Amino acid sequence: GENVEQHPSTLSVQEGDSAVIKCTYSDSASNYFPWYKQELGKRPQLIIDIRSNVGEKKDQRIAVTLNKTAKHFSLHITETQPEDSAVYFCAASKGNNDMRFGAGTRLTVKP
């Protein structure tokens, strides 16, 4: 089955800096790549997603890039703020109703 690896496991940045989280996937048939943010004690919530027919997608300070050839995708957060502190999960799905997640990245934004 699909295997998703996520790096780094922890990331600490200064407020205003950029943060990048990277994921790789194993199954070339995967075609949907969402990113979820989980604040402490809360449910994971979708922040951005990308489909395999698109190379990049941006939503304000958040962007995701996808390299299908290399089978990796990345989350970019610019101008980080303390409220961006959370655990971020990448995921991959190949259209058969199962979604596999990475192990998560704990992002800390220091004021």
Place this chain on the structure above:
Amino acid sequence: DVKVTQSSRYLVKRTGEKVFLECVQDMDHENMFWYRQDPGLGLRLIYFSYDVKMKEKGDIPEGYSVSREKKERFSLILESASTNQTSMYLCASSQTRGGRSPLHFGNGTRLTVT
């Protein structure tokens, strides 16, 4: 707004007990999922269902079963709870078949097996 409701926020059970975790969604979603969340391991798929009475094994189905008798309800069953099943359990639903729509999660059930 999609609402996925898990019946219990915290549960404490004894080893060997049969445990039921209930999940209800209110948006007529076809797909429902059970994940287990452990530190450093992310979210691991236990079972999913894409229709009433249909179920598919995920990556870690051992020791678990599921039931989907109605479209809005998906139950996770621990036949005989063990201490290694102590974890956070997350239910989720999604709208379309084909796995290309986002998951909507419940608040989770933190299960402790003693």
